[in-house]
Amino acid sequence: MVISNPFAELSASMPPAVMQTYVIVMALLVVGGTLFDILHKRSAEYFFDNWRNAKNNAKRQVGSGEMASIAVRTAVVDVMTSGEFCNARRRIAHLLTMYGFAIYLVTTVIMVFAYPTPATPAPAKLTTLWYLGALMVCFGGYWFWFFIRADVAAEGNSPFRFVRADLFIVSLVLSVTFGLVWALVEAAGGTGWAYFFLALYLIATTVLFGSIPWSKFSHMFFKPAAALEKRVAEANGTMSNLPPPADAPRIYGGGYKHAHHY
Amino acid sequence: MPTFVYMTRCDGCGHCVDICPSDIMHIDTTYRRALNIEPNMCWECYSCVKACPQFAIDCRGYADFAPLGHSVRARREEDKGTISWKIKFRDGREKNFVSPIRTTPWGSIKSPAEYAAPSAEAMKSQQLAHEPEALKIDSLPTLSPNQFKQGLV
Numbered sequence: 001m002v003i004s005n006p007f008a009e010l011s012a013s014m015p016p017a018v019m020q021t022y023v024i025v026m027a028l029l030v031v032g033g034t035l036f037d038i039l040h041k042r043s044a045e046y047f048f049d050n051w052r053n054a055k056n057n058a059k060r061q062v063g064s065g066e067m068a069s070i071a072v073r074t075a076v077v078d079v080m081t082s083g084e085f086c087n088a089r090r091r092i093a094h095l096l097t098m099y100g101f102a103i104y105l106v107t108t109v110i111m112v113f114a115y116p117t118p119a120t121p122a123p124a125k126l127t128t129l130w131y132l133g134a135l136m137v138c139f140g141g142y143w144f145w146f147f148i149r150a151d152v153a154a155e156g157n158s159p160f161r162f163v164r165a166d167l168f169i170v171s172l173v174l175s176v177t178f179g180l181v182w183a184l185v186e187a188a189g190g191t192g193w194a195y196f197f198l199a200l201y202l203i204a205t206t207v208l209f210g211s212i213p214w215s216k217f218s219h220m221f222f223k224p225a226a227a228l229e230k231r232v233a234e235a236n237g238t239m240s241n242l243p244p245p246a247d248a249p250r251i252y253g254g255g256y257k258h259a260h261h262y
Numbered sequence: 263m264p265t266f267v268y269m270t271r272c273d274g275c276g277h278c279v280d281i282c283p284s285d286i287m288h289i290d291t292t293y294r295r296a297l298n299i300e301p302n303m304c305w306e307c308y309s310c311v312k313a314c315p316q317f318a319i320d321c322r323g324y325a326d327f328a329p330l331g332h333s334v335r336a337r338r339e340e341d342k343g344t345i346s347w348k349i350k351f352r353d354g355r356e357k358n359f360v361s362p363i364r365t366t367p368w369g370s371i372k373s374p375a376e377y378a379a380p381s382a383e384a385m386k387s388q389q390l391a392h393e394p395e396a397l398k399i400d401s402l403p404t405l406s407p408n409q410f411k412q413g414l415v
Contacts (some may be wrong), residue, residue: 046270084273084316085273085275086273086275086315086316087275090275149274149294150274150275150276150279150289150294150296151289151294153276154275154276154277154279154280154289155276155279155288155289163291163292164291164292165289165290165291165292165293165294166294216293216294222270226270226271229270230271240268240271240317240335241320241333241335241348241350242317242335242336242337242348243335243336243337243346243347243348243358243359243360244337244346244358245337245339245342245346246337246339246342246344246346246360247360
């Protein structure tokens with residue numbers, strides 16, 4: 001009975017309307033927090049300034065067809081497969097966390113709105129996906145948190161040191177972890193502990209969605225924009241002031257095949 | 263010209279933190295992106311500029327000879343064994359340079375960790391670890407006391 005809809009079981013003590021209102025409030029916090037973040041940090045202004053500069057200094061015009069192709073490549077390579085990461089472990093952890101969170105979020109919304117009570121049983125595949133998404137977030141998130149993030153891997157700081165940059169990842173993994181533990185405890189029938197973990201789940205989730213102006217949550221919006229800008233700058237020849245790719249690899253590249261330096 | 267980081271290009275991988283010989287490239291505690299915490303202590307070795315896989319690090323010229331509007335960008339291409347530099351002046355002039363990164367195959371130079379640990383006895387020597395064989399010479403040149411200037415010893 002582990003793979004059950006925890007929200008349907010919760011409906012015995014909490015009306016579905018309350019759960020649905022909470023989800024809507026969280027969605028509003030995401031929208032409001034992101035807009036505030038964009039205005040406060042002036043990230044949109046920075047983006048459009050850069051965009052205008054790149055357009056004014058363009059060495060060649062990028063047509064609408066090419067622009068569409070760049071947008072598709074950005075979506076597929078940079079967003080859907082996290083192609084920006086040069087570190088394979090980090091890329092895998094990011095993909096696990098990203099897709100896990102997307103699955104977990106969508107299934108949560110579906111279960112809360114479409115299958116909120118035991119009278120409307122959720123399909124087993126849907127509840128399984130909820131657990132699977134949560135486990136993916138936990139695996140990718142804790143892997144990143146304890147081993148991969150630069151604070152630990154490069155700086156040598158303790159994995160338990162907490163700074164503002166950690167607000168997003170910590171609230172995300174704690175929200176999902178507490179959600180998972182709450183669901184398992186509730187399915188096992190431990191009512192008191194279930195309420196305890198439900199409270200922790202709600203606190204962590206509220207922090208996750210309510211802390212957007214102070215956390216890295218909105219990177220999921222501005223990173224794709226930055227990736228698109230980078231690709232457009234490559235296409236229109238400005239290349240963000242970078243030198244063009246070297247055109248003489250045979251001369252220089254051949255040098256290290258015939259090492260005579262030592 | 264000390265370095266600085268374009269935060270939107272940086273992905274916080276930590277390569278610059280690892281490579282900085284001055285230990286001034288660090289990870290920012292607000293956004294987890296790299297930053298040069300002490301530009302006036304920067305050796306200007308450009309190791310971080312060259313190591314950055316995202317080309318997110320640029321050089322900030324001193325105002326007296328490289329005022330606002332200039333840029334110094336590097337593109338490192340390991341597969342070609344090249345590093346390209348683009349120097350942009352404030353008046354719009356540009357200079358481009360391409361140089362080889364190295365002349366030996368990647369991975370052909372042993373890292374310090376691959377050498378045997380020096381013995382405790384070797385700690386008493388004035389030679390550094392694995393000298394002189396790692397320098398590919400028989401012995402280090404030395405000065406005998408009679409070669410010194412009179413009055414020094």
